[in-house]
Amino acid sequence: MDKKPLFEHKTKKEFNFFLAITPLLVMIASMLYAIVVLETDPHLPLIIGTITAALVAVFSGFKWEDIEEMMYKGIRLALPAVVILMIVGLIIGSWISGGVVASMIYYGLMVISPQYFLVTICIICAIVSLAIGSSWSTMATIGVAGMGIGISMEINAAMIAGAVISGSYFGDKMSPLSDTTNLAAGLTNTDLFEHIRHMMYTTIPGLVVALAAYLIIGLNVIGNSTASPEDIQAMMSGMSENFVISPWLLIVPALVIVFIILKVKAVPALIAGVVLGVICTIFIQGETLADAASILMNGYVLESGNEMVDTLFNRGGLMDMMYTIALTIAALTFAGILEYSGMLRSIMHQILKIAKGTFGIITATILSCFTTNVTCSEQYISIVVPSRMYLRAYIDNKLHSKNLSRSLEDGGTLTSVFVPWNTCGVFIYGTLGVVAWDYAPFAILNFTVPVIAIILAATGFGITRISAEERDAYIAKHYPEENKTAEA
Incomplete structure (x- = not known):
């Protein structure tokens, strides 16, 4: 039987928002300085972000064994x-x-x-x-x-x-x-x-x-x-x-x-x-x-004389x-601490508090997917985490679940290519030999679709709604524990 993760019991508590976002801000600031000013590689800024996230986790009561397990879980996602x-x-x-x-x-x-x-x-x-x-x-x-x-x-x-x-x-x-x-x-x-x-x-x-x-x-x-x-x-x-x-x-x-x-x-x-x-x-x-x-x-190796x-x-x-693989591992180590410590969830909760109505919820979903691509460096996490965070909000607002599934792909699948340290950005660099900030203006489908999605959310066109009865039936089917609580 697998051993239960050491930190499992601690990840339910809510991080202070400013504390949770600190590693992300440090990583982004160091990334900009390293790339724009020093013109160096993005590996070290990710390591700096990881160190910052580990210090925040220690300050919040996690043991080093907990943090190691978070990093290892993040790396396993990259394998x-x-x-x-x-x-x-x-x-x-x-x-x-x-x-x-x-x-x-x-x-x-x-x-x-x-x-x-x-x-x-x-x-x-x-x-x-x-x-x-x-x-x-x-x-x-x-x-x-x-x-x-x-x-x-x-x-x-x-x-x-x-x-x-x-x-x-x-x-x-x-x-x-x-x-x-x-x-x-x-x-x-x-x-x-x-x-x-x-x-x-x-x-x-x-x-x-x-x-x-x-x-x-x-x-x-x-x-x-x-x-x-x-x-x-x-x-x-x-x-x-x-x-x-x-x-x-x-x-x-x-x-x-x-x-x-x-x-x-x-x-x-x-x-x-x-x-x-x-x-x-x-x-x-x-x-x-x-x-x-x-x-x-x-x-x-070819020496043809034709440059x-x-x-x-x-x-x-x-x-x-190997350069690309090292970048992937560094990125997912940083992501592991943010995801499994609960820092990312705290950031998402703050976003959800200000997202109101169809436009607010869909826009928040797309932005959250992109944020997850930046912080967790993995396309799949940008779909998994927001889906857990927003599904109930869509149903409560009488929005069909396919609005969420579409938003997850519009904001998660497509924007992953714009983050140089995301596994998708890393793969593209390793395969096509072009870095994200160079090809970004020309990956036109990938930035056009999220914009179209937000426009549709604002106009209501292409948005499918459900009735109050359909909402209640969905909750009864997929959240049966609520029925048991109500009966008790």
Whole structure:
């Protein structure tokens, strides 16, 4: 039988709001100073925030053993993300050395026009992510190739990443196969497909806005790019001189996508991609087994003489992901103390006190989801914690639970990409090579949808209400302990 956490009995008490928010303020202040002034990495500010949170917890009566357990629980939340990050490092290395990435870029350059590239890559990522239900898997496959194609066309990397993210998160959010979609529906007792249909009110307009913006950028900014056909031809020649280019190599990413469509879990599907990449490395590109093993560990190294080609392909491998993994662990250590000590719950309670009416509750939900993404650094927590905090408030105000499930995704799933130390922001940096503050202005779907959601809350359009009888029936079904108390 598992041992009950040491701190379980203490987390029910309410923290003083100003005491609870102190670690968050210290972390944000040190983060801004470190990044803006010192131009250094975000790891140390997260550690400073963790130390501050631990001191606040000690001051509030927790023992060091309690705090250690909170940190360990936070780290355990990061383990699935860490495993996937490690596999993505392997898959990038093996697909580069196997010529898979080079082939995807080569043929992409042949068929995609620079002016329409952002629109095209966004739509492709949306379709693939909708089919497989995973933004991460889409970015790790289609996104990596898209970055290579776009950079070869001399398109700004932040713009490319933004379009990839917008498309990937549209599909992830709207797919019945998505884990976050199922999580939001399940936590709010909402039918899955009713939840998806309700999200169309915010997500479809958000995609339309994003595609229109990418089209305008493509025609007015990229259309005036200095990239010439000669530059693109030089890039293609550089790739063909250093890799065996073949359309048959495109079968590798296609198979990985098929595996996931067939509901093979992400980890075994991506591992299959690594194995296929290694096979291509040895039997098609002519590398030795020792070379393949070295690439999996340390990444691919190319000295072609073409700076653009070298920049594109000198990456990947397990060690390439260690920076990202360290950032993930530091972030979730900080998050563990905030979540399991009860500090985050105290912050949420204060927000709920001032949230009145439909507009106030929905806006508070979205802001709370974003706050949780900042403080707890994990997309799933940004759905789980606010769902627990706000569900009863929605029902008491005669708002259908699908309004909450939609708000959780609008505010939680989508905004996770804007936090550099969130597992999603960390994954994107490790996979696409662009930091959150660079791609944020171009991840148009991700910031447009929350704004649309707040506008709908203000106007009442797209908001589903329930009757007093339906409210009472919901409470009787999902809060039976209240009936027992009333009878007693």
